[in-house]
Amino acid sequence: MDLLARIDKAVARAIAIGQGGTPPARLAEALHYATSPGGARIRPTILTSVALACGDDRPALTDAAAAALELIHCASLVHDDLPCFDDAEIRRGKPAVHRAYSEPLAVLTGDSLIILAFEVLARAAAEEPLRGAQLVLTLAQRSGMPGGICAGQGWESEPTVDLAAYHRSKTGALFIAATQMGAIAAGHEPEPWFELGDRIGEAFQVADDLRDAVMDEDALGKPVGQDAAHGRPSAVAELGLEGAAKRLKDILAGAIASIPSCQGEAALAQMVRMQSERIMPSAVRHLA
Amino acid sequence: MDLLARIDKAVARAIAIGQGGTPPARLAEALHYATSPGGARIRPTILTSVALACGDDRPALTDAAAAALELIHCASLVHDDLPCFDDAEIRRGKPAVHRAYSEPLAVLTGDSLIILAFEVLARAAAEEPLRGAQLVLTLAQRSGMPGGICAGQGWESEPTVDLAAYHRSKTGALFIAATQMGAIAAGHEPEPWFELGDRIGEAFQVADDLRDAVMDEDALGKPVGQDAAHGRPSAVAELGLEGAAKRLKDILAGAIASIPSCQGEAALAQMVRMQSERIMPSAVRHLA
Structure with a gap:
């Protein structure tokens, strides 16, 4: 089974838990709607790749961690799209x-997906309770306050913004969660995996800025030009298109160099390289 | 230290975790605003009382469970008050x-409090990881979908409502969590504690209906007459004032009778009796 199929199956199993019994039907349906089709499932792919590189000795725990991380990500998209935030029509x-x-129902879908993420971890934790507790802790720290994606969104309500804290929490946090949770699920220490997640997060932030600047709405599947429209800080505004494309390439090289030594190091480096090619918009590839 | 002081301290410690480091200041402040002053802290009081009745051999875990439950309750109030739900001006x-x-910031405050609840449990779980995993699971099941308070709110978006499922999930769920998490924190099986939580939840639902019908806005601290205004099902609409008051008294007697045998059974019965007197509105006490 390829990685994406494994992850989609884990997410589907998680959603089935949230839809069990005789729930309110529309909310149950919205949980599925918000999580499928799933796009590239980048965060759980990184998580599972790290777990595999570390031996993946508890695949059920890895799957639970991957699903939990994707549910949190989907929940954040649902809430970010609300009228009081981005007021996005399409996603x-x-x-x-x-x-x-x-x-x-959108507020409740986000809330339910967040809670379901922790339920999925708790169910899988019966087998390995210590790893389970560490997974819950890591996911919570990278999702909530003071350093997770909630904090990242919270910075947008501040009169003055700590830009480093803003980017690390808004975009970086779930990539750090991805590498660290992958390690934890496979029984490894999370600390050495911080840098890889942090650098991938930085790369995605720059790639997101590039896509917002050069792609059109149909190709991206969501409104474009939002950074300029909202006067938001962006790598393109700061460095120009060429500078931002070069910066993206450098960050990804640093990410690969940071991979801790482990049995599946080469395969993991290959995965990061593939993700790099995927996230660099083709319109700026020649600039990097 | 009395129970309320113990609980307030546990909640304050939890909020301090969410405000650690240099977070976005307004969101950090809103976490505190949404959780204090805390009112009666009824759910964590029940949780801690059950834990004490069961021996309370891991007080730090009990405190974490009590704080986590209160954070979820406060999060639900913040989201329920949003313009797209009750559009409440005061709370x-x-x-x-x-x-x-x-x-x-209200959306993010709710999200952050939900996530912080699980973080607090995960931190305390290091000491007793199996109980920790059971606490995370129980809290998640009673908070999310398909049977927790999110499901309860979700029923309000359905064309036809399963009334029993609606009440059990919307009001009952966190009382079931309270009794079962208290038992788990003290190393007891949760199952025998379901009935007590379920009956207390039912009592609070009837008491809430009575308060909505007979109290004024200043005394209640929130808008009144909402059930009638929104055509919501209510024990008062169904049974009349006197019938609802009698029903409340009967449910509480059943709740006390359902307490499983344990070392602190008598003190726990006394606590439920005190809560009963507190929740029966004085205007209808003579009717019961």
């Missing part, structure tokens, strides 16, 4: 959850 | 979070 090429269902 | 006698801060 992944289809109507945003609050458009397809309603605003109350 | 506990002061402006609702989205009024005092902003709608984006």
Whole structure:
């Protein structure tokens, strides 16, 4: 089974838990709507790749961790799209959850996905409770306050922004969670895996800025030019297109160099290289 | 230290974790605003009382469980007050979070409190990882989908409502969490504690209906007459004032009778009796 199929299956199993019994039907349906089709599943792919590089001795725990991380990511997209934030009409090429269902159901979908993420970890933790507790802790720290993606969004309500803290929490946090949770699921220490996640997060931030600047709405599946429209800080605004493309290439080289020594080091480096090619917009590839 | 002081201290410690380092200041402040002053802290009081009745051999785990449960409850209040739900102006006698801060910060405050609840459990779980995993699982199941308070809110978006499922998930779920998490924190099986939580939840639902019907806005600290205004099902609409007051008394007697045999059974029965007197509105006490 390829990685993406493994992850999609883990996410589907998680959603089935949230839809069990006789739940309120529209909210149950919205949980599925918000998590599929899943796009590239980049964060759980990184998580599972790190777990595999570390031996993946508890695949059920790895799958739970991958699903939990993807649920948190999807929850953040649903809430970020709400009218009081980005007021996005489309997401992944289809109507945003609050458009397809309603605003109350979008709030509840995000809340339910967050909680389901921790439920999925707790269920898998019965087998390895110490790793389970570490997974819950790491996911919580990278999702909430003071250093997770909630904090990242929170910085947008501040009169003055700590830019480093803003980027690390808003975009970087879930990539750090990805590498560290992959290590934890396979029984390794999380600390040596911080740098890889942090650098991948930085790369995605720059890639996101590039896509927002050069792609069109149909190709991206969401509104473009949002950074310029909202006067948000961006690598393109700071370095220009060419500078940002070069910066992206450098960060990814540093990411690969940071991979801790482990049995699956070469395969993991290959995965990071593939993700790098995927995230560099083709319109700027010749500039890097 | 009395119970309320113990719980307030545990909640304050949890909020301090969410405010650690140099977080976005307004969101950090809103976490505190949404959780204090805390009102009666009824759910964590029940949780801690059950843990004490079961021996409370891991007080740090009990405190973490009590704080986590209260954070989830406060998060649900913040999100329920949002314009797309109740659009409440006041809560506990002061402006609702989205009024005092902003709608984006209210969404993020709820999200952050939910995540912080699981972080607090994970930190305390290092000592007793198996109990920790069971606490995370129980809290998640009673908070999210398909049977927790998110499901309860979700029923309000359905064309036809399963009333029993609606009440059990919307009001009952966190009381079931309270009794079961108290037992788990002290190393007891959660199953025998389901009935006590379920009955207390039912009592609070009826008491809430009575308060909504007979109290005024100043005394209640939130808008009244909401059930009638929104055509919501209510024990008062179904049974009349006297019938609802009698029903509340019967449920509480059943709750006390359901307490599993344990070392602190008598003290726990006394606590439930005190809570009963507290929740019966004085205007209808003579009717019961």
